[in-house]
Amino acid sequence: MERELFEAARKAMQHAHAPYSEFRVGAALRTVSGKIFAGCNVENASYPEGWCAETSAIAAMVTALPKAERRIKEVAVFAERRASVTPCGGCRQRLAEFGTPQTLIHLCDEDGPVSVLTLGELLPQAFGMKGVG
Numbered sequence: 001m002e003r004e005l006f007e008a009a010r011k012a013m014q015h016a017h018a019p020y021s022e023f024r025v026g027a028a029l030r031t032v033s034g035k036i037f038a039g040c041n042v043e044n045a046s047y048p049e050g051w052c053a054e055t056s057a058i059a060a061m062v063t064a065l066p067k068a069e070r071r072i073k074e075v076a077v078f079a080e081r082r083a084s085v086t087p088c089g090g091c092r093q094r095l096a097e098f099g100t101p102q103t104l105i106h107l108c109d110e111d112g113p114v115s116v117l118t119l120g121e122l123l124p125q126a127f128g129m130k131g132v133g
C-alpha cells in the first residue's frame with residue numbers, strides 16, 4: 001500500500017467527531033482509477049445513530065464520481081489508540097457494494113499498515129443483488 005493512502009486515513013481521523021465513544025477513526029479508499037477519498041466517524045447525541053469512517057469515505061466517493069468509476073480497489077483504516085481495527089459488519093456490506101472479494105483492506109497502526117485482508121475474507125458469502133429478479 002502506498003504511504004499516501006495511509007496518510008489520508010490518518011489525516012481524516014483527526015477530523016473525527018467522536019465525543020461519545022472517544023474513539024476516533026479515519027478511513028481512506030483508493031478507486032480502481034486511482035482516486036483517493038477519505039472520511040472519519042461522525043457521532044451524535046443519539047449515540048448509535050452515528051456512522052463509521054468507512055461510510056464517510058464511501059459517501060465522499062459516491063458524491064464525487066459517476067457510477068462507472070465507483071469501484072474500490074483498496075482501503076486503509078486507522079484508529080487512535082488501537083491497531084488493526086477491522087470494518088464493522090455494516091461497513092463490510094457497504095464496501096462490498098463498490099468493491100470485489102479481492103478489494104484489499106489495510107489495517108493500520110500509527111506507523112502505517114500492519115496487516116492486510118481481502119473483503120472476501122472479511123465478508124464471505126456476501127449478499128448481492130446480481131442475479132436477483
Ligand code: THU
Pocket residue numbers: 018021023025026040041042043050051052053054077085086087088091
Ligand atoms: N468505527 C468506525 O468508524 N470504523 C470502524 O471500523 C469501527 C468503528 C467507529 C464507530 C463509532 O463512532 C466508534 O468507532 C466506536 O464504535
